[in-house]
Amino acid sequence: MSKVFTFTPDYPHPVCSGEIIRGGTGYHYPDGGDPLPKEIEHIYPDYSLYPDLCKDTAYGFLTRGCPRGCDFCIVAKKEGQCSVKVADLSEFWNGQKNIVLLDPNMFACKEWRDLSRQLIDSNAWVDFSQGCDIRIMTEEKAEYIRQMKIKQIHFAWDRYEDKDVIISKFKMFKQLTGWNYRKMTVYVLCGFNTTIEQDLDRIYTLRDLGYNPYVMIYDKYKLKQGDELKKLQRWVNSRFAFATVQKFEDYKP
Template sequence: MNVALIDVDLPRNGKVKFPTLTLMKISAYCKARGDSVHLLTVDEYLSGDLFNRYDKAYASCIFSKNAQKAKLLADMGVIVGGSGYDINKRLPDEIEHIMPDYSLYGITDTAYGFLTRGCPRGCPFCIVAGKEGQQSRKVADLSEWWSGQKNIKLLDPNLLACSSHMELMHQLIESGANIDITQGLDIRLLNDDNLQLINNMKIKMLHFAWDNPNDKSTQQALQKFREKSIIDARKVGVYVLTNYWSTLEDDLKRIYWLRDNGYSPYVMIYDKDHAPVEIRLLQRWVNNKIIFKSVDKFEDYDRRIG
């Protein structure tokens, strides 16, 4: 069979920023049964009479801003999933637990995946609890989706909340790979034992989140981490949620505190399409590290730059 795998989030130029794990798993499954697989943008799929060439088409949409395109494909009979379109759609177990086909995106040296799913926090702005359940549970061993690549991108929403997290962290250490913890570790769940394991990992990038400006426990935990961790501060990013329950003043307090304490803040905007201009500028100032390092105060940031 000729199978189209449509990455709805791929820009027109096809340049990949976030490869889609679901499509890499479907690709592996299809190739194992002898199908010919083609990765396409939405435009490529729709152009000319191309779409008549495929016996089957699957699409994934991670970002809700692209949901309209996903709906268009679904209306044409494409099987569509992804948290930007339908948080209830699941892969069958035999595909969910297959070794992903990283070659679909031309990836040779990085493995992507989840060791755990779910999160007990249930933050009101986050889809994880509704999508994956309000408990963090082990779903895979590292060997399920890692086969010796030198880099690992871990996508877990809340690894430390899982009762098996120590065992899973040992697997990450034993891999010897460079680890990028992309979604953030819940810093409120750090203790001396799991901190020791983090110190033993080859961390490429580690993220925490400080979402609520009134949450003193996160601030204290960040302080403690700085004192006890041996991880290079340049490898530690902290997501700062804005445009949800904080004022610009609240946001600036967190950003300045993080910078003054050796962290690299990274502004996330809730409902970015409807966010005030000031918050978008704040994001541009903070997340462009060249600008952030050269302009000390947000008030001094020239909005024509960047």
């Protein structure tokens, strides 16, 4: 039995078993619990367990850890405050048309060039599903990404105070790749240490820059029905509503 979040309730139904083994961040945060044996950690995934989800799609980590150590994020405590290579692409990919990467900060890893080349050579559609750190983006890294068949790349704008450097990096990345919002989504952390005005400033700025903002609410489960942040999330994350209603104050759910 596994779960990611500590606030997620356990499976409520009886389990016909002599022993239940529980694992995952939801049970063992922040110490992480016992690591998996090496031969299990590096085994090729059994994608047949989820035939619909994994139809011609490979999922996995090339790196673990992140040097940022942000207070709102569990990665540094769980995986270490350094981005390190943990696998080659062949450990979880064997010719599938799509690759979904779960890495927290691949481009902070010193082997990012080698890993990027593996993704380019795969000729598969690549989805960076987690929020890549735009603050460490360079023209060289952007060029490697441009050579990949990118289905979707996600960035993150968590700290409002990083506004100046983030805007300049987003402008540089868009200019070098020539991509638009259809390929570039930016997670916007709300409800942690920002005001609604700061949240809207980031959202409007990203839209003006040609990126697709996506609101992520910190500890959303604690919010009550009708909370302003829930309304904000519903507006931004609905592409139709966000494209139709230009200002948040005009949005009527």
